[in-house]
Amino acid sequence: MVGHPFYTLDEIDSTNNYAMEQVNSGQVTSGTAWFTSNQTAGKGTRGKQWLARPGDIIALSIALQPAMLPLSRQFMLSMAVALATHDFLSAYAGDETIIKWPNDIYWRDRKAGGILIENVLRGSMWHYAIIGIGLNINQGKFPDALTNAVSLKQITGKNWDAASLAKDLCRHLDNRIKQLHVSAIDTLLSEYKTKLFRWQQPALYRKDGEIFQGIIRDILPDGHLCLERDGTILQLGFGEVEFILTH
Incomplete structure (x- = not known):
């Protein structure tokens, strides 16, 4: 317990x-x-x-x-x-x-x-x-x-x-x-x-110093994030991408 x-x-x-x-x-x-x-x-x-x-x-x-x-x-x-x-x-x-x-x-x-x-x-x-x-x-x-x-x-x-x-x-x-x-x-x-924040919603992210719009399309069983950017799916591990908050 x-x-x-x-x-x-x-x-x-x-x-x-x-x-x-x-x-x-x-x-x-x-x-x-x-x-x-x-x-x-x-x-x-x-x-x-x-x-x-x-x-x-x-x-x-x-x-x-x-x-x-x-x-x-x-x-x-x-x-x-x-x-x-x-x-x-x-x-x-x-x-x-x-x-x-x-x-x-x-x-x-x-x-x-x-x-x-x-x-x-x-x-x-x-x-x-x-x-x-x-x-x-x-x-x-x-x-x-x-x-x-x-x-x-x-x-x-x-x-x-x-x-x-x-x-x-x-x-x-x-x-x-x-x-x-x-x-x-x-x-x-x-x-x-x-229950996921921004699931299937366009939003801003930063990777390697560059800000871009992406959409979370999937989560893999090993935890990788599948983020769509300009029609391409990026598979990202923990710490490889930053969520940009706009408020």
């Missing part, structure tokens, strides 16, 4: 760092979760930092043994976690909640949170996945540099108890991870596409 046990940390540099230490110590069972609303050096994708005041965020990490999947199917876990986080946030923020490829969580065209999954390998075996989820909960405003961030408080006008929400997020994660099996990839991929 995801979230059993569930540990609350008063303050930590990064829940993913802490979870990794616990896994490496050998004292962890699959499904263990660590939560804080006071993370001092949170990690985002591609080395970015993610910081907030105490009480403003959910920072949640889960140690999972993904025995149901081979390492070659790790994008399935990414999709399942993104869908679970979408399930969770949409229950509070409504049906304008969407997933920005590969696994950022958006409300309309603004970022509500993100996901970072780090793998622990033993040889070629996928020993553990450290699933890190960060969500903006109680921020009333953001620094000027974060022009497209949004919090659940800004969406709903309410303050929330981050720890209670984190436990509910674990419930949604458990439901989705129970669906994981190699044979379920088509079903999972189909649902993931229906």
Whole structure:
């Protein structure tokens, strides 16, 4: 069960760092979760930092043994976690909640949170996945540099108890991870596409310093984005293309 046990940390540099230490110590069972609303050096994708005041965020990490999947199917876990986080946030923020490829969580065209999954390998075996989820909960405003961030408080006008929400997020994660099996990839991929930001819509992107108009046409089972540009399909991996926001 995801979230059993569930540990609350008063303050930590990064829940993913802490979870990794616990896994490496050998004292962890699959499904263990660590939560804080006071993370001092949170990690985002591609080395970015993610910081907030105490009480403003959910920072949640889960140690999972993904025995149901081979390492070659790790994008399935990414999709399942993104869908679970979408399930969770949409229950509070409504049906304008969407997933920005590969696994950022958006409300309309603004970022509500993100996901970072780090793998622990033993040889070629996928020993553990450290699933890190960060969500903006109680921020009333953001620094000027974060022009497209949004919090659940800004969406709903309410303050929330981050720890209670984190436990509910674990419930949604458990439901989705129970669906994981190699044979379920088509079903999972189909649902993931229906929740995708800019799916089949013309929009602006940047690649190799050049801005162009493209249309997301498909997502491959390994996670590659199929982006149509001038009648040609580009297959792009994580970090190879930037979404240009125009608001």
